[in-house]
Amino acid sequence: MKANNQKQKSKRSMIKKSVTAVMVLNMMYMSALPVVSHLDPTVATFAAGTTTASMNIVGTGSVNPPSLALRSAILIEPSTGQVLLSMNPDEPLPPASMTKMMTEYIVAEQVKQGKLKWTDKVTVNDNAAQSVGSRIFLAKGDQHTVEELYIAMAVGSANDATVALAERVSGTEQDFVKLMNETAQKMGMKNTYFINATGLDRKDMPEAFQPNTDRETVMSARDAAILASNIIKDHPDYKRFTTIQSYKFRPTDKAPIVNYNWMLEANKNITNFKKFAYPGLDGMKTGHTSNAGNCFTGTAERNGMRLISVVMGADSEPHRFTETAKVLNYGFDNFEVKQVVAPKTVVKGVENVPVTKGTETEVPVVTKDAVSFVVPKGASNPKVTFTTNITPASSLVAPLKQGAKVGTITYTYKTDGSDKGQVKTVDLITTTPVEEGGWFRMLFRAIGHFFGELFQGIKNLF
Missing domain, CATH: 3.40.710.10 (DD-peptidase/beta-lactamase superfamily)
Structure with a gap:
């Protein structure tokens, strides 16, 4: 009995919705003013959030750093900021x-x-x-x-x-x-x-x-x-x-x-x-006092990769340079910089993002900049994962220029056996402009959305 009552109530509700829809439709056509009552269904269902995927890079395992007779040392790759050695x-x-x-x-x-x-x-x-x-x-x-x-x-x-x-x-x-x-x-x-x-x-x-x-x-x-x-x-x-x-x-x-x-x-x-x-x-700067000992910040470039080394507290002038050579050799012998994502790359799963009040309901997007990581030479099965953060649809309102920022994508690279990964965040940008849609286009888009939901509800009754 309860089931029949529920079914009758649902049908009455759908009849009311149908009547309301006709009334709303008549009101919309009679009105001389532009009306935008609903968003495109794609926009309504696309929430800001995260997407994760992974890609493989051919590479190798860990290597032992050299022994150093210093008070402090570090080796970095400046384009990524990655620390390759530290003491x-x-x-x-x-x-x-x-x-x-x-x-x-x-x-x-x-x-x-x-x-x-x-x-x-x-x-x-x-x-x-x-x-x-x-x-x-x-x-x-x-x-x-x-x-x-x-x-x-x-x-x-x-x-x-x-x-x-x-x-x-x-x-x-x-x-x-x-x-x-x-x-x-x-x-x-x-x-x-x-x-x-x-x-x-x-x-x-x-x-x-x-x-x-x-x-x-x-x-x-x-x-x-x-x-x-x-x-x-x-x-x-x-x-x-x-x-x-x-x-x-x-x-x-x-x-x-x-x-x-x-x-x-x-x-x-x-x-x-x-x-x-x-x-x-080709640089950078030496230093020496009795308290500091012998120090040197060095930088060198080979095969397109630049490294910066710092050694502090060496016990002589020659020693600061021989220690620097050991640090730099460790970097150049065991690592290389690899571009894992080219600029203007289409991201799988995030090829388009929704736009509000535009001539189009969505716009294609790509990465703004290239993404590179320092990769061990010959490393086995390192993976790059990414997470996207898309601007909410309500904030992406036409008109939008080509190259407009619509979110970010963060790539993380981690080698086998490594606890910490390298992280790089770049912008996601539009590849085409989106013009503002006229009120008439918005009206019919809203009507289509309204009846789409209505008919879906009726379909679910049977």
Whole structure:
């Protein structure tokens, strides 16, 4: 009996819906105003969320890293940020003249932004003239161009040239230090603190210009790699300076400044340095104080892959370079960068996304950028998985331009036996524009949706 009553109620409900539908239809046709009462059914049923799939990359297993006699070390591939080797990478340690990489970055930024010119003259003040350690013996009142001082800093690690540039940018070295620390924070350098532009210990700075703090400059190996990575990314012309083997600062100087970086590839023809020369190496910065030991941030490129290495606390100049060679060899011998997704790739299962109020109800999408991962050479069955996050249909309202962002896709790469994977997120963008649909098109789309639901309900009764 209850079943019959339920069936009768359902039929009465459907009759009411049919009558209502006719009334609504008449009202819509009689109205002179545009009416959009429902979305396309595709849009209504497509929810924002995630989709997962996987693809195979041919590759190999793990390899043992070299033994290192250092306080700290790291090796990264900068385009992906992947760490390939690390040894105590996050301990804040005295970086010595590797500090100058931040001074180099900021001065290069000033030039890039038009706030400085390489040809601008810099007047030397007391702080620079009184600097000790590695220097080019600047005197108060001397004038040199930004470029001349920059070369002296990058090649000869000149403390006086570095201070002169810092004061040219910010007025005082300590105001420049504030900019250094702010820039470090923006770069994500979490274990770094600067007290000067040079990397000198506080006690070795001119007394009148020592900061009012008992802190010293510190930087972790990871942060040094991050800083070098930003130099490479934002100032790819860094090699114009870092590969200079020697430089005569003044025409009257008896001898030129010799680059402290013995590993430059060009040194393969220099008798004293050829045993340290490393194929593809073109930067970045050495450092040495009694507290820091011997440090070196190096970068080299082979077969299209660039690596950045940092070694801290080596016990001699030659040792920092032989340890760097071991670290870089580990990277180049065992890894390679592979593009796993090309730019403008159609993602299986997410070929189209719904659009509201458009001439079309959906739009085709592709990845905006390429996706690459560092892959062990010869690794077996590594997999790449992806997860999509699509913007809700209610927020994708026409008109949409070609190339409009409609969501993101995150790829994760993990090798066999590895707990952590590499992750890269790129945008999903439209391949064609979508024009705004007219009210008449929206009206009939809404009517079609309404009756589609109605007839589906009637069908389910039988």
